[in-house]
Amino acid sequence: MTVSGVRLPSVSMTFEDDELYRDITGFAQDTPTWVQHTAEVWTEAGILVFGALFVALWWRSRRDGPRAFAIAALAPVATAVAYVCSELLKSVLDEERPCRSVTGAVPSLAECPPTGDWSFPSNHATIAGASAVALFLVRRTLIRLAAPLALLMAFSRVFVGVxxxxxxxAGLLLGAVVAATTVRLCTRPATRLAEAMRASSAPVVRRLSGPGPNAATAAASAPSHRRR
Structure with a gap:
């Protein structure tokens, strides 16, 4: 890694799970073509699915209290922080991709990234782990959906051979820890910011933060005060 023109020392990573990698990629080669294509699409599209869930929860949380709204807004931020941490680790821990380094392995389903695009930890798995934890913190029942999606996305990175x-x-664990820590540290200031946004006179700001639960309650009770 280079910072301000200075090359920081890197560390070469070595683990002993090559046999498991060969087993998984060998199994992948034996699956039907449609399964292979689905895995190749999902390994990238999973990020978009998590992004769509973040947007949907942010929109829904606009009618919740300021703390709930703050956590929903922090979810994608926490995931982004986890991704940055993953990138920093990858720039220091120079581990070659298994599609190039594992001897006796079948060709990868996905194109092998070039040398310099290091393998440890997996950015996709980090994003998946962070997203699952962040979604759980927003709405606990979502863990039933988010956890399987995250595990499937992480597994797909090995399945396609990259x-x-x-x-x-490591990516799943890193993402989960960073996301949980980020949300925990930032919830209080984010809640104060949400309250300030809802008190703002700027229409755009109020639109982004939503009316909150009080406006929804007032709108629901308004007809009862009308004289018939």
Whole structure:
């Protein structure tokens, strides 16, 4: 990694899960073509699915209290922080991609990233782990959907041959820890910001933050005060 023109020392990573990698990628090669294509699409499209869930929860949380809204708004931010942490680690821990380094492995389903695009930890798995935890913190029942999606997305990175199993395991853990920590540290200031946004006179700001639960309650009770 280079900072201000200074090359920081890197660390070469070595783990012993090559046999598991060969087993998974060998199994992948034996699956029907439609399964292989689905895995190749999902390994990238999963990020878009999590993004859509973030947007839907942000929109719904506009009628919740300021704390609930703040956590919903923090969810994608926490995921982005986890991704940055993953990138920083990848720039220091120079682990070659298994599609190039594992001897005796079948060709990867996905194109092998170039040298310099290091393997540890998996960015996709980090995003998946962070997204699952962030969505759980917004609405706990979502863990039933988010956890399987995150695990499937992480597994797909090994299935298509571009990551070692330990890459995705570390990514899931890193993402989960960073997301939980980020939300915990930022909830209080984000809640104060949400309250300030809802008190703002700027229409755009109020539109982004939503009316909150009080406006919804007032709108629901308004007809009862009308004289008939």
């Amino acid at each position: 990551h070692h199993p330990h890459d995705v395991a």
